[in-house]
Amino acid sequence: MSWTNGMWLRWRSLFQREQVSRELDREIQFHLDQQIAENFNLGMSPADARSAAMHTFGNPTVLKEEAREAWGWMWLEQLLHDVRYALRQLRKTPGFTVTAALTLALGIGVNAAIFTLVHAVMMGTLPLTDPKSLIRLGDTSDCCVNSGTSENGDYSLFSTEIYQRLKNYVPEFEKLAAMQAGFPFRPVVARRDGTQENARSVMAEFVSGNYFETFGLKPAAGRLFFDSDDVKGAPMVAVISYTAWKRDYAADRSMIGSTFWINTKAVTLVGVAPEGFFGDRLSTSPPDFYFPLETHTVISNAAYVHDPDTSWLYIIGRVKPGTHLTPLQDKVSSLVRQWLKETRIFAVEKDKSLPEKTHVVLTPGGAGIQDLREQYESNLRLLMGASALVLLIACANIANLLLVRGMRRKIEMSVRTALGAARSRIVRQFLTESIVLAGFGGIVGIAVAYSGARLLLRLAFSGAPTIPIDPRPSLAVLGFAFALSLLTGILFGIAPAWMASQTNPADALKSGVRGTTVGASVLQKSLVVLQAALSLVLLVGAGLFVQSMTKLQATQLKLDSRNRYIAHINPQGAGYLPHDLEALYRTIEQRFHELPAVSNVGICNYTPMEENNWSNGVQVQGQPYTGRGASFIKANAEYFDSVGTHVVMGRGRRILSACSGGSQRNVCERLSSQRRKPAWASLRFAESSRRQR
Amino acid sequence: MGKPSDLVQGTLDLLILRVLSLKPQHGWAIAKRIQQVSGEVLQVQQGSLYPALHRLEQKRWIKSKWAETETGREAKFYLLTPAGKAQLEIEATSWNRLSAAIKLVLETE
Numbered sequence: 001m002s003w004t005n006g007m008w009l010r011w012r013s014l015f016q017r018e019q020v021s022r023e024l025d026r027e028i029q030f031h032l033d034q035q036i037a038e039n040f041n042l043g044m045s046p047a048d049a050r051s052a053a054m055h056t057f058g059n060p061t062v063l064k065e066e067a068r069e070a071w072g073w074m075w076l077e078q079l080l081h082d083v084r085y086a087l088r089q090l091r092k093t094p095g096f097t098v099t100a101a102l103t104l105a106l107g108i109g110v111n112a113a114i115f116t117l118v119h120a121v122m123m124g125t126l127p128l129t130d131p132k133s134l135i136r137l138g139d140t141s142d143c144c145v146n147s148g149t150s151e152n153g154d155y156s157l158f159s160t161e162i163y164q165r166l167k168n169y170v171p172e173f174e175k176l177a178a179m180q181a182g183f184p185f186r187p188v189v190a191r192r193d194g195t196q197e198n199a200r201s202v203m204a205e206f207v208s209g210n211y212f213e214t215f216g217l218k219p220a221a222g223r224l225f226f227d228s229d230d231v232k233g234a235p236m237v238a239v240i241s242y243t244a245w246k247r248d249y250a251a252d253r254s255m256i257g258s259t260f261w262i263n264t265k266a267v268t269l270v271g272v273a274p275e276g277f278f279g280d281r282l283s284t285s286p287p288d289f290y291f292p293l294e295t296h297t298v299i300s301n302a303a304y305v306h307d308p309d310t311s312w313l314y315i316i317g318r319v320k321p322g323t324h325l326t327p328l329q330d331k332v333s334s335l336v337r338q339w340l341k342e343t344r345i346f347a348v349e350k351d352k353s354l355p356e357k358t359h360v361v362l363t364p365g366g367a368g369i370q371d372l373r374e375q376y377e378s379n380l381r382l383l384m385g386a387s388a389l390v391l392l393i394a395c396a397n398i399a400n401l402l403l404v405r406g407m408r409r410k411i412e413m414s415v416r417t418a419l420g421a422a423r424s425r426i427v428r429q430f431l432t433e434s435i436v437l438a439g440f441g442g443i444v445g446i447a448v449a450y451s452g453a454r455l456l457l458r459l460a461f462s463g464a465p466t467i468p469i470d471p472r473p474s475l476a477v478l479g480f481a482f483a484l485s486l487l488t489g490i491l492f493g494i495a496p497a498w499m500a501s502q503t504n505p506a507d508a509l510k511s512g513v514r515g516t517t518v519g520a521s522v523l524q525k526s527l528v529v530l531q532a533a534l535s536l537v538l539l540v541g542a543g544l545f546v547q548s549m550t551k552l553q554a555t556q557l558k559l560d561s562r563n564r565y566i567a568h569i570n571p572q573g574a575g576y577l578p579h580d581l582e583a584l585y586r587t588i589e590q591r592f593h594e595l596p597a598v599s600n601v602g603i604c605n606y607t608p609m610e611e612n613n614w615s616n617g618v619q620v621q622g623q624p625y626t627g628r629g630a631s632f633i634k635a636n637a638e639y640f641d642s643v644g645t646h647v648v649m650g651r652g653r654r655i656l657s658a659c660s661g662g663s664q665r666n667v668c669e670r671l672s673s674q675r676r677k678p679a680w681a682s683l684r685f686a687e688s689s690r691r692q693r
Numbered sequence: 694m695g696k697p698s699d700l701v702q703g704t705l706d707l708l709i710l711r712v713l714s715l716k717p718q719h720g721w722a723i724a725k726r727i728q729q730v731s732g733e734v735l736q737v738q739q740g741s742l743y744p745a746l747h748r749l750e751q752k753r754w755i756k757s758k759w760a761e762t763e764t765g766r767e768a769k770f771y772l773l774t775p776a777g778k779a780q781l782e783i784e785a786t787s788w789n790r791l792s793a794a795i796k797l798v799l800e801t802e
Binding site for chain 2: 026033056071
């Protein structure tokens with residue numbers, strides 16, 4: 001056996017406690033034996049030798065205790081003792097324990113559930129390599145295909161031309177990727193070649209050749225895109241998302257290299273995106289397929305891919321290490337300003353201050369395009385506030401329960417103090433009990449959090465085929481819940497513990513009955529007041545919510561949704577060209593009318609209340625163009641009847657366009673009130689157009 | 694008897710380190726040695742040696758191992774570590790300075 005050092009002793013004294021204790025016994029026994037033998041040799045009787053040895057040695061029990069203390073685990077022993085005692089106390093009052101744990105579980109669970117969501121939406125980063133060095137060019141959720149100017153000069157949407165120039169002129173970006181802004185509004189029709197499967201409408205995103213490389217992603221199978229895929233005339237290729245690969249094709253590796261018919265064009269599948277990658281933004285409809293930007297022209301028949309006046313791309317880049325963002329932002333802004341000045345839309349722009357206002361704001365790109373965050377941020381904050389209040393109420397409630405319980409245990413405390421228990425020890429005892437209770441609450445709370453988060457996600461992503469957020473609480477959420485329960489335990493443990501430590505044992509034992517001290521009643525009362533006040537705030541909030549909800553439901557939108565059904569039809573996806581459409585629409589009308597149950601067939605490019613709309617500058621014939629804009633819907637003759645509304649003035653048949661949408665409607669009404677005779681046919685749509693959500 | 698006072702404890706540590714600086718010893722031998730060398734003046738309560746030994750081992754000034762004595766019994770031997778050697782020097786120096794100072798105070802009229 002070799003020499004053992006202190007570290008080893010410390011380790012063994014924790015994990016081999018019994019054995020180390022026995023060694024100590026042996027060591028001391030050896031000592032005593034030696035001393036007894038010596039005494040005996042000096043001529044003492046065996047009994048005298050023993051008692052003399054014991055006398056010179058001292059109290060072995062106390063000394064062993066001291067030696068054990070030297071090992072340094074006394075605190076742990078006491079803690080274990082406290083925890084065991086706390087468990088025994090809690091078991092004695094199961095009603096209290098269950099009530100308290102469930103109250104806490106609810107408080108902690110709701111908070112953790114909402115935190116899961118907040119974490120995913122507001123703090124989440126995409127599953128990428130080094131997300132911190134990813135920078136997005138732009139800070140708004142402007143969408144989708146825009147050939148106008150930005151009113152406040154803040155640019156987030158770019159043309160292919162500007163993207164390519166940025167790639168060449170800004171070497172601070174190691175990689176610069178571009179992606180289609182409006183893919184959620186432009187699904188494609190896909191069918192695998194040589195199979196019996198039906199053509200399906202799926203989400204697909206057009207991305208630059210270095211897209212996956214910029215994000216630092218590795219394929220799950222096959223390969224991802226190269227720059228050479230994103231060149232005019234290159235063979236058309238596609239990457240499928242891991243989710244779609246698994247869901248629709250049972251993760252079949254042999255399908256790499258097979259042909260897909262995308263909007264009736266043949267495309268070769270080259271690879272599968274990695275698991276957990278749901279595209280560059282948190283979305284209710286993540287893309288199933290990715291295609292190179294260049295193929296947008298062929299697949300979607302998009303004429304604007306190389307139009308310097310049309311912006312349709314978001315840009316995310318990876319900066320080189322040590323790049324300072326402020327000078328980079330200035331550089332990007334001035335380059336974009338300079339290049340935009342060369343475009344035709346800037347040449348015809350009336351607002352002469354616009355070029356000077358033009359700028360680009362750099363934002364962290366590690367979480368992708370954060371449009372979902374923009375949408376939900378304030379709602380989530382509100383939810384977080386409400387759930388924090390719930391937790392506060394739960395804490396106050398439990399503090400009160402514990403306080404009352406502490407009163408009842410006053411005599412026990414008095415006896416213990418009288419027997420010599422230190423105040424600090426009693427306070428620690430109470431704190432341990434609260435923390436153990438909070439721990440239980442935390443564990444049950446995690447279960448509540450998991451099911452709560454699932455419920456919330458299902459509400460938020462209702463109808464989505466895949467939910468890109470994992471409801472399982474992550475390490476951060478677990479940490480959050482644990483910290484919360486610990487904090488709660490300490491918070492509501494302090495009051496009763498403090499009260500207990502103030503106990504004067506003599507008084508309590510004398511009276512023999514549980515008495516209330518003034519301090520306790522004041523504390524209790526203020527806790528009740530606090531609880532009532534917080535509950536009132538929550539109730540008022542809930543009442544307001546319900547009222548807003550009722551109001552929203554009762555809002556008269558001049559629409560009638562009863563017995564009306566919406567079918568989305570994508571003629572282009574089936575290979576129709578613009579000049580086929582007129583005949584197609586007539587066929588659709590005719591075929592639907594042949595069904596005896598159908599009374600009206602409305603055809604329009606955007607259904608009522610659908611997110612997307614299209615707006616243009618509008619000019620009344622014979623009057624100067626005032627720069628006024630209006631959004632419009634292309635519709636057939638039966639449109640108004642089919643959505644359950646009517647035309648206020650004039651006639652509704654054979655019209656080509658109708659106005660719709662919040663602020664834009666005012667424009668229409670104003671236009672029509674200015675002209676006594678509505679003159680829809682004579683409205684001219686200005687050339688610069690703007691499509692947005 | 695309770696815990697030795699701080700002064701005694703510190704002194705005991707010094708004595709143990711000093712005894713162990715000669716050669717590795719087991720507890721009983723250390724106690725005997727202290728008694729002998731001090732001319733039976735320092736009558737340390739033998740048992741208080743053990744908490745002190747464990748404390749010193751925890752501080753890594755000494756190491757331990759079980760080995761046979763001359764009489765063939767198993768005993769726990771302690772050995773001074775290099776850190777212990779350094780500590781002995783520090784404590785001896787400070788002890789010397791203290792006792793010299795006290796002596797000076799006592800001798801000054």
